[in-house]
Each structure stands twice: as structure tokens, then as C-alpha cells.
Amino acid sequence: MIDNTLIYPVILQLFTAILMLFFWRKTVSQRIISIAGSTLVVVASVRLFAKVWSGGILTMHAAGWEAPFGISFVADVFSSSMVLLTSFSGLAISIYSATGIARGRMLYGYFPILHFLLMGLNGAFLTGDIFNLYVWFEVIIIASFVLMTLGGRKPQIEGSVKYMAMNILASTFFLTGIGILYGITGTLSMADLSLKIAALENRRLVDIASLFFVIGFSIKSAVFPLYFWLPSSYHTPPSAVAAAFGGLLTKVGVYALFRVLTLIFIPDDFIRILLIILAVFTILTGTFGAVIKNNIRRIFSYLIVCHIGFMIGGLGMYSDIALTGALFYLFHDMMVKTNIFLIAGLIRKLRGTMNIEKLGGLYAEYPLLSLLMALVLFSLVGIPPLSGFWPKIYLFEAAFMDKQYALIAAIIVGSFATLYVIAKLWANAFWKELPPPATSGERVTDDFKPLSWGRKSLLVAPVVILAAITLFIGLGAEHIARIVSHIVVEMKDTTPYIDAVLGKGVAR
Amino acid sequence: MEWVLVILIGVLYGGGIFMLLRRSMVKLLIGLTLLGNGANLLIFLLGRITKGKPPVIDSLSKVFTDAYADPIPQALILTAIVISFGLQAFAIVLLKRVYVLVSSDDLDDLNTPEEEDI
Numbered sequence: 001m002i003d004n005t006l007i008y009p010v011i012l013q014l015f016t017a018i019l020m021l022f023f024w025r026k027t028v029s030q031r032i033i034s035i036a037g038s039t040l041v042v043v044a045s046v047r048l049f050a051k052v053w054s055g056g057i058l059t060m061h062a063a064g065w066e067a068p069f070g071i072s073f074v075a076d077v078f079s080s081s082m083v084l085l086t087s088f089s090g091l092a093i094s095i096y097s098a099t100g101i102a103r104g105r106m107l108y109g110y111f112p113i114l115h116f117l118l119m120g121l122n123g124a125f126l127t128g129d130i131f132n133l134y135v136w137f138e139v140i141i142i143a144s145f146v147l148m149t150l151g152g153r154k155p156q157i158e159g160s161v162k163y164m165a166m167n168i169l170a171s172t173f174f175l176t177g178i179g180i181l182y183g184i185t186g187t188l189s190m191a192d193l194s195l196k197i198a199a200l201e202n203r204r205l206v207d208i209a210s211l212f213f214v215i216g217f218s219i220k221s222a223v224f225p226l227y228f229w230l231p232s233s234y235h236t237p238p239s240a241v242a243a244a245f246g247g248l249l250t251k252v253g254v255y256a257l258f259r260v261l262t263l264i265f266i267p268d269d270f271i272r273i274l275l276i277i278l279a280v281f282t283i284l285t286g287t288f289g290a291v292i293k294n295n296i297r298r299i300f301s302y303l304i305v306c307h308i309g310f311m312i313g314g315l316g317m318y319s320d321i322a323l324t325g326a327l328f329y330l331f332h333d334m335m336v337k338t339n340i341f342l343i344a345g346l347i348r349k350l351r352g353t354m355n356i357e358k359l360g361g362l363y364a365e366y367p368l369l370s371l372l373m374a375l376v377l378f379s380l381v382g383i384p385p386l387s388g389f390w391p392k393i394y395l396f397e398a399a400f401m402d403k404q405y406a407l408i409a410a411i412i413v414g415s416f417a418t419l420y421v422i423a424k425l426w427a428n429a430f431w432k433e434l435p436p437p438a439t440s441g442e443r444v445t446d447d448f449k450p451l452s453w454g455r456k457s458l459l460v461a462p463v464v465i466l467a468a469i470t471l472f473i474g475l476g477a478e479h480i481a482r483i484v485s486h487i488v489v490e491m492k493d494t495t496p497y498i499d500a501v502l503g504k505g506v507a508r
Numbered sequence: 509m510e511w512v513l514v515i516l517i518g519v520l521y522g523g524g525i526f527m528l529l530r531r532s533m534v535k536l537l538i539g540l541t542l543l544g545n546g547a548n549l550l551i552f553l554l555g556r557i558t559k560g561k562p563p564v565i566d567s568l569s570k571v572f573t574d575a576y577a578d579p580i581p582q583a584l585i586l587t588a589i590v591i592s593f594g595l596q597a598f599a600i601v602l603l604k605r606v607y608v609l610v611s612s613d614d615l616d617d618l619n620t621p622e623e624e625d626i
Contacts, residue, residue, distance in 0.1 A: 131584055138591045145598055154609050158618040161533065161606055168540050168595055169528065175547045175588055182581065183554025232619075 001500070003051070003058040006075045008044040009083050010126065012037060013090075013119035017112040027106040031098040034111045038087070038094040041118070045080070045087040052080040053483075057490075057500035059128070067128070067501045068192035074128035074501055078327075078487045082125040082255055085331060088469055089247050089338040090118045092462035096342050097240040099455045100349075105150050105238070113150070117143035117244065124252050128501055130178055130264070131188045133256065137174065137220070141167045144249060147241045148233065159233030166229040170219035177212030181264075184209065191501035193264045194494055203268075210265040214257070214274070221253030223312055224281040227305045231289055234304070235297035239345025242297060246304050247338025254311050254330060262491040267318060275316030276407055282309035283410040287417035296344045296354040296429070299421055300337075303380070306414050307333055313411070314395055317402045320488050325394025327484045332379070332387040332473050339376045339466040346373075346459060347429060352445035356425055361434035369460065370430050372467060377422045379470045382415060387474035390481070513553045520546030531615050533603050540599070544592040548585045555581025 016037025023029040052058055052075050060073040075083075093114065101110055120139035127133050144167075148160045182188060184205055185196040200206055215226075222230040230250070234242055261267050267275070286306025293299045307329070314326025346369070348354050350362060363370040375386075382388025392415065399408045448456065473480050490497065520542050527539030558577040565572060610617055 131587075135587065135591070138595070142594060142598065145595075145602075149602060149605075152605065157602070157606050157609055160602060161615070161618060164599055164602060165528075165536055165540065168599070169543070171595075172540070172543045172547050175544075176550060178584075179547060179551035179554050182551065182584070183556075186578075188580070 001055060001058055002060065004060045006048055006051075006058045006060050006080075006126065007073055009041050009048060009087060009122040010119055012041045012044055013115050013122060016041075017115035017119065020112045020115070021109075024109070025107065027103055030106060030111045034094045034115065035091075035098065037115060038091040038118075041122075042087045042091050045084045048075060049077075049080045049084045052077055057496055059500050066503075068187050068189035071132050072128040072189060072191075072501055073126045074191075074497065075126055076487075076490055076497055076500075077483065078255075078258070078490065079125040081331065081483060081487070082251075082334075083122050085334045086118065086121050086125070086248055088466070089244070089334060092338060092342065092466050093240050093244050095458055095465075096243070096345070096462040099451070099458045100240045100342075100345055101238055102151075108150055110147070110150060113143050113146045114241075114244065117147065121248055121252055125255060128190050129188050130181065130190055130193065130260075134171070134174055134178060137171060137252075137256075140249065140252065141171065144245065147244070148237050150241075151238070153236075156236040159236040162229040163233040166219055166226065170216045172216075173212050173219070174216035177209050177216060180205070180209040180212065189501065190259070190263055191494075191498040194498060195502075197264055198266075206265065207268070207270065210261070210267070210271060213260050213265075214271065217253045217257045217260070218278070218312075219253075221250045221257065221308055221312075222282075222305050223278050223308060224285050224305075227282065227285065227308075230305060231298060231301040234301040235295060239297075239341055239348060243338045243341035243345070246300065246341045247334050250304055250308060251330060251334050251337075254308065257312070258315060258327070258330075258491070261315060262323075263494055263497065267316075272316050272318055275312055276404055279309045279313030279316055280406050280410040282306070282312060283414040284309075287414050290421045291417055294356050296347060296356060296425065297341065299356075299425065300340050300344060303340075303418060303421065304337060306418065307337075309414065310391070310395060310411060313404075313407050314398065317398050317404060317407075319398050319402060320485075320492065321394050321401065322398035323488045323491060324481070324484050325391045325398055327487055328391035328394060328480060329388075331480060331484070332391060332470070335466050335470045335473065336376060336380045336387065339463060339470065340380060342463050342466070343373050343376060346448075346463065349448045349459065350446055352447065356428040358435060358437075359429040360432040361430075363430040372460075372463060374426065374430075376463070376467050376470060377426065379467075379474060381419045381422050385474055385477070387470050387477070389474070390477045509557060510553065513549060513557075517546050517549050517553065520549065532613050533606065533615055534613060536615065537596070537599050537603060541592075541596055544588070544596075548588055548592075551581050551584050551588070555584075 016033060020030050020033050058075045061067060062071045117140060120136050120143060124133055124136035127136060145164055148163055149157060185193055187193055187196060197206055219226045234245055283306050286302050289302030290299050290306060293302060310329050311326045314322045344354060351359055379386040379388050382392055395411060524539045524543030524546060527535045527542060555578050558575055561574060561576045563576045563579045
């Protein structure tokens with residue numbers, strides 16, 4: 001069904017960003033516009049999701065050029081639910097940024113760039129054209145470069161070099177893959193590619209092209225062995241930015257992997273085994289990194305790597321249950337990872353440090369806030385009935401059916417390590433007595449107490465919103481499972497997608 | 509004509525990867541530039557090079573009856589060039605900034621010790 005309103009989540013972000021450019025030095029107006037814009041995008045995304053859920057796949061052909069010749073935008077349940085979750089994260093980050101970001105950064109265009117980043121994410125989820133996906137990826141990375149370097153402190157700039165180099169390299173791999181794909185099929189529309197690739201004789205060339213995509217997206221989503229840029233850069237920017245990166249940027253790489261490997265290439269045994277091996281090593285290396293670090297955000301950065309492995313492993317097994325588990329985990333992860341970085345920022349505000357050795361006594365001083373954080377951290381670990389628990393059941397079941405015992409072992413190790421790390425964090429930061437300062441000149445600085453009530457609630461509200469969504473994912477797991485299994489059906493049978501883009505009866 | 513491009517693309521990719529593996533930041537940037545140009549040429553080559561046949565339908569006929577040059581690879585390359593131009597401009601400014609802060613061109617000097625992060 002052709003419906004041009006599916007582009008609203010992209011257009012609204014663009015207009016929000018452009019409108020803010022007219023209020024360049026007026027940071028108060030920028031904050032209001034940012035929150036209002038993000039709220040509008042949430043409304044548009046909910047509407048889009050409801051439409052797609054009830055009415056099936058929506059398409060839009062840019063400038064009326066029909067697929068496969070023009071660029072088409074497609075909203076199926078997978079992309080519209082990703083847009084929905086991104087909008088929730090975006091709203092939370094907008095609200096948090098209103099007090100969590102220093103005024104100096106806002107004066108240099110923090111808010112417009114944040115909204116350009118969110119626009120790029122929504123565009124990447126909604127596009128149905130492989131080259132257009134590349135362009136959206138570039139929109140995302142150029143915006144993320146600016147967010148990462150804004151402020152210009154030394155560790156930040158140092159982290160950005162690694163981040164920039166690896167992301168440009170990933171884009172080049174992706175572009176090379178597109179070049180080969182265009183050479184062998186002569187089309188760029190994903191639906192058309194799906195048909196043409198399936199009919200191709202030369203499977204070796206198809207495998208090589210798919211490997212370029214796998215490598216490119218693996219760098220972006222921090223899969224072993226190309227994950228090292230993530231833990232060495234994600235702890236440097238302000239927490240609101242780290243939340244956007246941790247919750248959304250690596251997940252767009254995972255989204256692209258799922259999209260390309262289910263719609264365009266159907267992975268053969270070689271790629272599936274490769275993905276499972278990569279998943280095992282990703283989980284293990286993420287685990288080892290998280291266990292030895294003392295800085296909260298470094299721990300969380302390694303946990304991102306660890307948990308990416310769960311999704312890649314699910315994709316590698318490729319059975320219905322495995323994909324259900326991996327997608328469920330993806331949805332849970334987007335909400336929780338955004339939230340834990342916001343929480344890390346809150347802890348920084350409360351104590352002036354993120355080193356767990358120097359932290360302490362948070363539970364005694366802020367019991368309610370600590371309980372709220374505990375809820376999110378327990379969801380991350382996957383204590384039943386919270387949200388991290390359900391996808392793991394699916395993953396275990398799929399791994400047992402597929403006899404992937406190495407992956408089962410890795411998931412168990414990864415889950416226990418997450419539990420251990422969170423328990424260590426909880427015991428050190430919340431339960432332990434506040435340690436005396438190491439040097440006499442050092443003092444504990446609480447930037448939270450002196451804030452006015454309104455500013456405090458602007459910091460806490462986003463954590464509450466995301467925690468409520470996480471709670472819904474956990475307690476209302478049957479609703480999420482229904483959405484996810486619908487997506488898996490769409491992934492396994494691509495005929496409706498191809499019909500929606502190219503017109504009825506093209507796919508056989 | 510094609511085989512010249514094939515060799516050139518191979519050299520650009522090989523040289524790009526080699527430069528990426530060096531420790532100097534400027535060489536890293538040159539490596540990324542070479543790789544990007546290699547990818548652009550690859551798209552150009554794989555889009556089938558057709559000489560002297562514009563993608564315009566003859567006024568007398570309704571469909572293409574002859575071979576024609578595919579305009580899409582050129583559109584793709586143009587987009588990719590503009591994007592890589594922007595990214596490289598950003599990267600140069602970033603590396604200049606790093607040089608001012610760290611006063612070194614060596615990637616191994618980029619590790620601010622753990623104690624300093626708060």
C-alpha cells in the first residue's frame with residue numbers, strides 16, 4: 001500500500017533540526033524545540049507502527065519513480081518497530097540533554113546535530129534501497145563524529161580518531177559490497193535484489209558480496225574482532241551522547257545485518273557458522289573486558305559488545321526461534337542500553353566520578369533513585385520476569401535444537417558475567433560506605449542536590465520513561481513476542497515485502 | 509581499457525590497506541582516501557563501461573534498441589565522492605586537533621591513562 005506519511009518520522013526530525021538552526025544562540029528555545037520535536041516524532045512513530053501493524057507493509061516511492069528505478073521507502077513491522085523504539089530513546093535523550101549537557105556544547109549546535117543523527121537513524125530503518133541505506137549511514141556517522149568531538153577534551157578527541165577511522169573503513173567495505181552487488185545484478189532496490197540474487201547462478205560471487213556487507217556491518221555493530229574502537233571511544237563523550245551511541249548506533253548495524261541477511265542474501269552454512277563463531281568470541285571478549293574494568297561507562301561499553309554477540313548468534317542459527325530470540329533481545333537492548341548510559345550520567349552528577357572504587361553510599365542517600373536504577377540494571381541482567389530474561393529462553397531453546405553447544409556455553413558465561421559485573425557495581429556504588437578521598441584536596445562533589453526541582457525531574461524523567469518501557473517489555477512479554485514472531489514470519493517469507501514494493505505478482 | 513582499471517583498483521585497495529596498518533595518523537588518513545577512491549572506481553568498472561552510447565532513447569523508437577551507457581554508477585560515484593569529501597575534510601581537522609593536543613603523529617600515543625577518566 002502506498003502511503004507517503006510513512007516518511008514523517010524522518011521529515012519531522014529534519015524540520016526540528018532546521019528550526020533550531022534559527023535559534024543558534026538561544027539555548028532555552030533549543031531545549032524546548034528539541035523536546036517538542038521528539039514528542040511529535042514519538043506520536044508519528046506510534047501512528048506509523050499502528051498503521052503497519054493493522055494494515056500491512058507501507059511503501060513510498062520518492063518523487064513518484066516506481067521501484068526498482070527510483071528510491072523507495074518501506075515500512076514493515078520490523079522497521080516501524082525500530083523507528084518506534086528509536087523515537088522513545090530520542091525523546092528520553094532530548095529530555096535528559098536539557099540539563100545533562102553543558103551550555104557550552106549547546107552553543108556549538110549540540111541539539112541540531114542530535115536531531116540530524118536521529119533523522120539518519122529513522123531514514124536507515126525506513127529505506128528500501130541499498131545505496132540509500134549507505135547514504136543514511138553516512139548521515140549517521142558524520143553527525144556522530146560531531147557529537148563525539150563536541151567539547152574537544154583530550155580523551156574525547158583521542159577516542160574519536162579510532163571511532164572515525166573504523167567507521168569510515170566500515171563504510172568503504174559497505175560501498176564495495178554495493179559496487180559488486182550492482183555489478184552482478186544491475187539493481188539497487190532491496191526487493192528487486194532479493195529476486196535477482198535468488199536467481200543468480202554464480203553463488204561464489206554472491207558469497208563474496210555478502211561477506212563485504214557482513215564485515216562492514218560487523219565493524220559498525222562492534223562484532224569480534226573489529227570491536228575495539230567501541231570500548232575505547234564510548235566512555236569519552238557526555239552521557240546523553242553515549243546513551244544515543246550505545247543504545248542506537250550499534251543497533252542500526254545489527255538491523256542492517258538482519259535486513260541484508262534475511263531479505264537480500266539467504267545465508268548458507270558458511271556464513272551461518274561464521275556468524276556463530278564470531279558471536280561466541282564477541283560474547284567472550286566483551287565479558288572479559290567488562291569484568292576487569294572499574295569505570296562504569298567502560299564496563300557498560302564492554303557489555304554492549306558482549307550483548308551484540310547474543311543477537312549475532314541468534315542470526316547465525318537462523319531458525320524461527322533463534323530469530324525471535326535475537327529480535328526480542330534487540331528490542332530489549334535498545335531501551336536498556338540507552339537507559340544505563342543515562343544512569344551512568346546520573347551517578348556522575350551525584351558523585352562527580354564514575355570510578356566504582358571511589359563511589360559508595362548511594363543507596364543510603366538516594367534510596368528511591370537507587371531502586372529505580374536497580375530495576376534497570378536487573379532488566380539488563382535478565383532477572384525473571386524482567387525484560388532481559390525472555391529472549392535468552394528463546395536463544396537457549398534454539399541453540400539446543402541446533403546443537404550449538406559452544407554458543408550455549410558462551411551465552412551462559414556472558415549472562416553470568418553480566419550478573420557478576422552488575423552485582424559488583426551495585427555492591428560498590430550503592431551499598432558500600434563512601435570511601436574517604438585518596439588525597440586531602442579531593443572532595444566528593446554532588447552536582448545533583450543543588451539543582452532546582454524542575455531540573456532534577458528533567459534528569460530523572462527520561463530514566464523513568466525508559467524504565468517503564470523496559471518493564472512493559474518484561475511484564476508484557478507476550479505482546480512483544482507476538483510482534484517479534486510476526487517479524488520473523490515477514491523475514492522468512494519475503495513475498496509480501498517484494499509485492500508491496502514492486503507490485504503484485506512479481507515475486508513467485 | 510578495463511584491465512588498466514582492474515590493476516588500478518587493486519593497487520588502490522592494496523595501498524590503502526597498507527597505509528591503514530601504519531602507525532602514523534596522516535598515513536591512516538591517506539589510506540582511507542585511497543580505499544575510498546578504489547571503491548569509487550570499482551563501482552565505475554562494475555557498472556559496465558560503454559563508450560560513446562548516451563543513455564538517451566532515439567526520438568523514433570520507444571525503448572532502447574542499442575547498448576547504452578548506464579548512468580546510475582556515475583550518480584552513485586558522485587554521491588560517494590561528495591560524502592567522502594566531507595568525511596575527509598572532517599578527518600583532517602580532527603587530526604590537526606589531535607596533533608595540537610597530543611603533539612604527536614603516532615597512533616600509539618593516543619591512550620590517556622585510566623586514572624584520568626572520571
